[in-house]
Structure formats: structure tokens, C-alpha cells
Amino acid sequence: MSDEDLLVIEKAKELAKHTLKVTSNANRYPKKFRFSLVDKMQxxxxEIYEMLFEANRTDIKYYKRDRLELQTKAITYCDELNFYIEMSYALGIINSASMGNWSRMVSDVKYMAIAWRTKDRKR
Incomplete structure (x- = not known):
């Protein structure tokens, strides 16, 4: 496990914590969005954290393809989460500052995962 791998997993933990904290606030996300938007975001x-954690635990020597697939899923899930964040802004649930901060967190995880996957592909 390299320091970079650990850092992306730590960032994914922070992202999950932030997402759960923000979306659990009933004053910010009304009940009408609980099952449609909030559950998906949470x-x-x-899942982003889970995919990266599992990828890190997958031995690249024997299961390179599986590891790359887990990394790719995490990257895709980052794009999907960003869509939900943008939708929250479009619906007036969050403001632009909140959207920007949250999206940056997602982008950090996404681009760190891309860098990790690129490095693994070259092995």
C-alpha cells in the first residue's frame, strides 16, 4: 500500500462523511428529496470509498483487471455524485459555494483515483 493509495482512500472517507453530514440535514434536504436524491448521494x-478500499486490497500481481475495474467504478461513481450535487444546486437545495466545495472534494478523489489507475496500468 503506497502513501498515494492511502491518501485517496482518506479523501474518499472525508467525502463520504461530508456527504452524509450535508444530506442528513432535514433543513437543507427536505423529505420530498429523501428517497430520490439523498439516498443516491449517500x-x-x-460506494466510492468501498470501491477504492477494495481496489487497494486487491493484489495487482494476480488480479490486475479486477483492481482496475474497481478503480474505474469509483471514478464513474464520482461523476454520478457530481451530477447529483449539480442537481441539488439546480433545485435550489444548496448554494454555489456549497456546490463548489463539495464538487472539489469529489474531483480530488476522482483525479487521485485516475492517477492511481494510470500508475497501475503501467505495472
Whole structure:
């Protein structure tokens, strides 16, 4: 496990924590969005962490393809979470500052995962 791998996993943990904290606020996300938007956002943020954690635990020597697939799923889930964040802004649930901060967190995880996957592909 390299320091970079650990850092992307730590960032994914922070993202999941932030997502759960923001979306659990009933004053910010009304009940009418609980099952349509909030559940998806919470699940995606947790799945991003899970995919990266599993990828890190997957032995690249024997299961390179599986590891790359887990990394790719995490990257895709980042794009999906960003869509939900943008939708939250479009619906007037969050303001532009909140959207920007949250999207940056997602982008950090996404681009770190891309760098990790690129490095693994070259092995």
C-alpha cells in the first residue's frame, strides 16, 4: 500500500462523511428529496470509498483487471455524485459555494483515483 493509495482512500472517507453530514440535514434536504436524491448521494459516496478500499486490497500481481475495474467504478461513481450535487444546486437545495466545495472534494478523489489507475496500468 503506497502513501498515494492511502491518501485517496482518506479523501474518499472525508467525502463520504461530508456527504452524509450535508444530506442528513432535514433543513437543507427536505423529505420530498429523501428517497430520490439523498439516498443516491449517500450511497454513491459510500460506494466510492468501498470501491477504492477494495481496489487497494486487491493484489495487482494476480488480479490486475479486477483492481482496475474497481478503480474505474469509483471514478464513474464520482461523476454520478457530481451530477447529483449539480442537481441539488439546480433545485435550489444548496448554494454555489456549497456546490463548489463539495464538487472539489469529489474531483480530488476522482483525479487521485485516475492517477492511481494510470500508475497501475503501467505495472
Amino acid at each position: 450511497n454513491k459516496s459510500l
